[in-house]
Amino acid sequence: MNGELTDYDMYLFHQGTHHRSYQMMGAHLMTRNGVPGVRFALWAPHAREVRVVGDFNNWQGHRHVMQRVNSCGLWCLFIPGVKPLDLYKYEIHTAQGDVLLKADPYAFYSEMRPGTASKVCSLEGYNWQDQAYLEQKSTLPVYERPVLIYEVHLGSWKRGCNGEFLNYCELAEQLADYAADMGFTHIELLPIMEYPYDPSWGYQVTGYYAVNSRYGSPQDFMYFVDYCHRRGIGVILDWVPAHFCQDGHGLSRFDGTPLYEPANPLRAVNRQWGTLHFNFARQEVISFLISNALFWFDVYHVDGLRVDAVASMLYLDYGRAEGQWLPNQYGGKENLEAVAFMQKLNEAVFRFFPDALMIAEESTAWPAVTKPTYLGGLGYNYKWNMGWMNDLLRYMQLDPVHRKWHHNLLTFSFLYTFSENYILPLSHDEVVHGKKSLLDKMPGDYWQKFANLRVLYGFMIAHPGKKLLFMGGEFGQFIEWNENQSLDWHLLDYEMHRRLHRYVKELNHFYKSEKSLWQLDHQPAGFQWIDPHDYNQSIITFLRRARDPLEYLIIVCNFTPVVREGYRIGVPRAGDYLEVFNSDGLCYGGSGQLNRRVAAEHLPWHNQPYSAVIKVPPLAVVFFKPVK
Structure with missing residues (x-):
């Protein structure tokens, strides 16, 4: 991972076809002429000058001015003596005369918030022990296997005695053992890329290549994935290529101009979330994003990515009122560049990792999301069935005496269930912001609430499609999910919660034992x-x-x-x-x-x-x- 920048590397990067650009960009430990140090590489085409600043030069960059190595805006510098875990940033002098301090877009590790500096870090040397798992999962297509996903936010699944975060190593042994005992086949993690604002849950990223420092180091996260695999549990990451946050140290106006985002605010700004969309028409951004997807498979051995907010990428008018968006070249609302990006993304992932899970969180009726790109599809192999989830939860919240008048909410999903490869999600989005927990959504008295939840879970297991359940749902978390505190594990001291917990465990294991429930899921x-x-x-x-x-x-x-x-x-x-x-x-x-x-x-x-x-x-x- 520490090769020099070659002309061919630079050509591929600027063509949008460098699928391992993290091997050329960012901070890489290496030795030159017998002298150890770090080679820094950055893309900032409109910068007048770029310097490297850090604790190794007292944050004074005048001695470490980067050299522009091509006309397309790549900058490079080798600094002797820089060591692992040294802090650094790029001091970017813009054409307008401003000076910006930016974190490294390709940094492998970062300071924990509120710090915003990048850290020099090597990702080499971990001794993986998961070969048996990787070989086993390639023996049978995932379509013909049971898939039960446990969706988890690491910062609030469990916390330490004093409310502190558990680290990846502690979480590995507790969470993976728990998921395996409960009968889940995969753990899906809300984003673990570096992000500054806790209530964003990780969906507003600043460090796409940096594993979240709240829970430990990159090597700690490697241990987490490795341990999950040794327990037979796959690991899926939520991934956010749709938008990024506007924090000053991040990607926003990176070299003083719109670089990672489109130049026109009508294309760039996501007013709904206060974020910026990526510019899918810029080839260096394509190299950045596709390389990032492959990075998590390649370096961390993850099993899949659940791609967040796909609808916001597909539609130029998503979340925008009339007059707040620009049509495409044909006058339509489809984002043609985003469609092309996703097709290239999935082609690259499946080329290098044919057993990967690429899951679209796509909430509209866009056709052929899970069809191959050569048939005009987006190329994902799974899509969340948001229609099923919305209809079913609406149905389940009705008093049973009224349900007969809404029977179509129960049966409609069977009309389209084979049109895509679906995952049936009961996700984190359904248990926050006043929506109530799953148990609290259920009508009736105390006994009926639990009975309704049991029939909901049983129906989900029986319905065609793979399954996903957000943490806490398995024992009947009564209050809404709160990212600032642990789940209410004390509820297992109460009989009905304990019995629901047993029910979910035995239902999961029953599902895995019955081929009828998953072998022909998509036929x-x-x-x-x-x-x-x-x-x-x-x-x-x-x-x-x-x-x-x-x-x-x-x-x-x-x-x-x-x-x-x-x-x-x-x-x-x-x-x-x-x-x-x-x-x-x-x-x-x-x-x-x-x-x-x-x-x-x-x-x-x-x-x-x-x-x-x-x-x-x-x-x-x-x-x-x-x-x-």
């Missing part, structure tokens, strides 16, 4: 309606199938608190059916309305050749499996 052959029409009783019944046609589950969901005795459902084959999971079990806090084993009769029902009579428990989901 119509993996799903079949039995009865979507019983709106009057707010019950739906459907099949999930594995590749083996004899391996299937029948799922019955009851969204009212009424027990239905003698309820007949159609089944495809003769024989006995075993109730293999029931969310109404006493051990989960339910009422104990169980079925055990039921026999199919040769009586056609629900367009099936056979049928069986079951008991439908209240506010519950039941899974039946044919007895072989």
